[in-house]
Amino acid sequence: MSEPWAKPHLAPIVSLSCIELSRFRRLAQTRVQIDKKATVLVGANNSGKTSILIAIRNFLAASQVFGAFDISLDQWPALRALGSEWEKLTEDPASAAGDVEKWKEQLATLLGSMPTLDLWFDAQPGSYNLVAPFITSLNWDGGAVGVRLRLEPASSVEDLQRLAWRYREARHPVKDFKKQAHAWPVDLIDYWLRHPADLGCILVYRLDPALGPLANPPAGAPQGLSPKAAAVDRTKLSKLLRVDFVAAQRGFGTEEAESRSSSGTHRVGLFSNQLLKYARQHLNIATTGHGHQPELIAAIAQAQEDLDARIKVALTPSIEHVKKLGYPTLHDPQEIHFRTRIQTGDLLDHSTAVQYRLDDAQADIYLPEYSIGLGYQNLQSLSYQLVSFRDSRLKPSEGSPAAVHLVLVEEPEAHLHVQVQRIFPQRASELISPTAPEHAHLSSQLVISTHASHLAHAENFDRLRYVRRIPSPAGAMPCSDVIDLATAFGTDKETRTFAERYFRVQHTDLLFADAAIFVEGAAERMLVPLFIERDFQKLDKRYISFLDLGGRHAHRLRPLVERLGIPTVVITDVDPVEVTKDANGKTVRKAAAIVDPKGLECGNDTLNGWHPKKKELHLLAEPAEADQTWSNGNGGRVRFAWQVPVPKNGPWPSSFEDSLILTNLDWFKAIGQETGKKPAAGEVALPKVIGPLRVVVDTVLAEPDPAALCKELHAMLREKFAKAEFATTMFERISMGDKFACPAYIADALAWLDKELAPSKTGPV
Template structure:
């Protein structure tokens, strides 16, 4: 048994979001403010807390429709609440169970003909029994109208409630409750648009907690409350410890549930309790003797005293858990030997505290679920053990305070910790554990399988429309193309996963662009400099392999690539002569074609260099202005050298950069550490007389052992780095990308 899918509707940014669940662990990734927190809050409020939903949880854009529904209510007409309920938050849970698990899910099967497969449950807000929402709202509005017609005072102050939302701000929890409804398994959609399936006719619901005894839900939220040693308030010189002792409090909880000798004591427990009793008696004798004079002095004052007043006694009661209720209950041995130098937990680093605390909580979740030790569940299930067959664990932003390596270790081990029990490690275990983790860390994502990622992507809204989020499932993204899947996953594993958290993606050719583009953006493109950009370094022959992933992410993406012009020439081979494409300087009318696979097969799907150079730029990059992906390659640019001005089409990023910044390149060539190619470029600029001659010299030099990365590094030495400008084809691409991030349609 497992949860197959969770669909969230009308909850914060998630107006319609589908979250397909992996069998073991599912990672929620995406840029800031993309909806990951909304998803975790929805899972918590619908499944764990089973309530706590308020008006702020309703998708903001829905209030227009909700107000229209409420404004149509009158005293004379009967209100149809279904349009209202369709706009309030609800959540669909789709599970998959075998026929052999019928005893677990008997209350969820929709028909007696069910023999295994999907089961659907909808949790939604509904009016409480006996509550007339329409009557309550109209009465509140009428009272306002009687007090002041129109509801607005002369100074503009409006009486409550001004609208239905303001009415629900105060009464939502009083008027609504969660109720569960069964869904028709035939309505489980394998793909396509996220649309809520209809409820069966006359469905009355089965209560707010249909998963009691079925799903064991636990959570580690993002606010874990750690503090450094010394944090806290001081009172008369004593440190008042706060919630920072998270490990100690967790250990106390674990102790009470699984170890406490006062619960069903064993022979060993009796020995411990007898020792505590002896210690308590000895300590009480000492207290009686120590406080004797003080109590006698109080009695001489007349209180307490007399026949009717109680006598004052000082006594202690030692509970086993008391030994763990102090700041040094959890300590760390920092000596590394037998000298026993220990420090309390608050004196350790926040990262170490966080890691140990989270792992310990996972262990506690597992042992609570499996009823390890003395803990016995109060939940009654069809099995004698009373153990739910499915555990769902939610972990929010585990990367807090953790170093990169530790983040990856945690993610790789978390699910294993949750399964480290003899009844869970078996291949045929009847118990299932599903872990859901939300994260902002590319290193956490790096440690998970690609198929376990769920990407939260922000929809690009129209002006004035509140943005919402959809979820992209990385499973099956590449279809049957195993070669592309292998390339992409291995590439990401060998580089980074930060593109899942970026505002935009820039695909580049090589090291020179990777070194200089961030510098150019910082000094000349302030809107891009303020954004989170992910650079993917891919040659033109491989950029198209990322196409399924980039198109699925729907992030504004600029592909900066080379024109890669080639001319067909005859070559002598073993079997005679044959025509081959040989690299050439881009020229019009030379029957050239590009060898760049991205240009030929992706954008703009053109091979002829003449068409690539003369077609309107906007048609090269996307089919319409709403597209989020554009390609930028070398196009004709005006170059001035001395008194000569000509139109030149560069062949690479490096020669385009030289043609755009000849003075900066000459400056870089003068440094003592300049590489040979940089010095050659400097000499060409001084030696040739026309831009055409310079372009030819640059092309020939770049074909002969180019030192592209070294050339880019040399440019970092120039005196005025802000004088360095992006070549025109890159400038137009970056300008388009900046426009996309600002919400415009962009143009190249």
């Protein structure tokens, strides 16, 4: 066994591996794996990404920053019940003999409803002096170290009794009011809204690594804490972990007059604001020789001496006039002298302290910072904040630098150009990491929340954590959990590589959407959103990601769809094939029109391998609900849509285009009959029927028999038919208001998705 006080490694000796959040807002019970360099939180709006960052910041902040709304909604009934019990008190329980066991039960209920944050560190033997306050075994030789932070309105029966009496005193005068909505406090939650200080403080406890997420096998839920557990001095944690937070930049550019607030500080986000803060922390040094920048000290001293002399010359005449009034007196012969004290930070505290030059050829032309582009300003500001965090960490006011530095960045993509978004996680990680060899044992970790696909896809799936809204029935409290996408594909490296490359090339917004629709080709990608806008107004208001993957390849992303758990529609072709034998006895699968479905098979890999797994084509003609809908049992549901006979028992199309045509035969016939007609007075001239639309119209008019027409359309579409141009023409016609029906197999799938996303199923969004 190595000595626990061994010399530190050249690699980081402690790193944060995992956090567990409980009962904080909609994060009822959430585990987040933390990457050693950068962790990227992705997910739909209002899923809980920002709440994760805020929870970490609030638990580790130096001052109390919790409010009643930070407690998960599902804990409110138990807390309100406690308040109701306290309303019945007739005398101060602290001064009266009471049922101690009852108060202990109430204390357990109260603490069991409070938010907690568990920090799990991976510590090497050389870190013993850092983790000693938190280890639970005398035989510790490196490994997992667990720390729990818990919000505690009361930590003992005596504390609880005092809280109960304060609440009772506030509630007693209004408890009999008929209009409860106008009486404060309505309940214990309402009481805490006005008195957040009574939510108490954060206490720190040790956790048993054998019962934690880093054990083998990992624990399924956060471990319970004994009522007798002793709190640890919170200052010990500051030696182990430092947390800095960069909030989202939501301001917009403005004129220089608005670049300062009424209090005189610069607008958040300007580079000069970060520079000023840095200067005050690191450059405000006296001219006594203290500090590590002798050149700067000498320059300031000389400037201060020159300034003092110039001030004396400028003000001496006015002082001579003051002397005429008898000051200084004969008994006070001291002369007035001037001595300034220059603070370097103050030199930068004005609107034009930071300027930029257009080009080297115009050396005397400078523009103020607020004239720089927003993207450049924000990039500068973010960069300087990160550098400032690093330097503050390495030069603490006392003691040594914290072993682990966790920097939280909320939505850095605001005003950042796409090129910068792609490299931001890597560059930001470099900016917060110390470069000196003597600091190699320190760990620097980044956690980013984002809505930008370019930023998210710059990283591989190892660093992506998907924050998922858990579907809840009507009346249930909304909650979220976190999916580690590093494990989404298991050992299937081929599928994972395909997914990562597809996401980088397409920059799909799947990781931020409320729902997903996989489409077969360009025609569906263009027209399905138009049908949604026209026929499904509620669905049109949802954030839907369209993936032009080719329905037959949708199964490649099946592991990801299963893990995300968002409602998904896969619109694909039935791909009928005729199976024969060649002269050598080899099986040949050839695409065919659907004339006799009993002699054909489904050639679609997604329908064969994922769902409904019915290879004989005739079994797909009249699908039941179970054939069309798949579920993984964890809330994720997928609806599969493929072509069916039009109408029922009619001809069976095999692609989106011929299904669209057969569904709207009367429209195509009418277009053909109106060709060449001159518009009547006051009528708008109809668009000319040319290109692929002309080909379709001629085919429809030439073959009146629907079954034969279906075969003709299949042959036409397999030739050199311009599907993209046809889709564009149909898009134009539908946009102009032409009465054009959506194929039934797609309309049914969209109706299913509309129902899946109804508020009664998803909860507040």
